Amino acid sequence: MRLRLLTDVRQAIREHGAHGYPHEVCGALLGREVAAGGNGLAGLREVTAVLPLENRRDDSPRNRFSVTAEDVLRAERAADERSLELLGWYHSHPDHPARPSEFDREHAWPWYSYVILSVAQREPGEMTSWRLADDRSGYALECIEVA
């Protein structure tokens, strides 16, 4: 289970996270499934584009983010227009490790890749990617490759 990020994609996520600090930022991951494999080891996805989205949580944007259903549909259309798939989502954790929280788990679906970027004092740091288990019990770490 691997997620390949093109160099520019990785850079775009890092810049978005740093620019948005101290608030959480979020966006969509667009690309293709290179090798199917679900949560198995064989799976490989490649993210070739990101769509930065507005964090709709203006009540607690420093530790929460939300993407509305309307923005999800917009991201799906953006993917369709480019013959890509909406593979998942990224968000930042300002001054917090790049680990999914319980809140993340409760609001996730399997299949999507959830990329988390830690941003400490405006400096982008560790980036991780996670996939929710079929039974919603927890996340599996998805190996990030940069190409």
Added chain:
Amino acid sequence: MAVKVMIPTPLRSYAGKHDHVDVAAKTVGEALSSLIAQHGDLRRHLYQDDGRLRSFVNVYVNDDDIRYLQKEATPLRDGDTVSIVPSIAGGTNHCHSEPSEEPAFVAKDGGKRIPRANPALGMTNAAER
């Protein structure tokens, strides 16, 4: 009523890999129940343990959000399309100086219908550079 329930990509593996499922139902609640009856593995991803729809799961009849209609009691007509669309949420448990208690999520702009507008924000497409 014969209606079509559209299955979002992340959940298709729990619905026989179908992108939609045809059901007979008089209301949205019946349509979702019929869907779950056919594909039981979908339940945990759509419903909480207490039987309520998960807060981030949005349901539309044609282009209309059922929250603004009669929720799961929303009546269906022959040929209607029921769509399941997630909203995406997350974040840390870390409390800054701001309150972090979770109210039920409400879209800031209170979107009632599936929008037709183009993306307002720019896209980074590394493949085109």
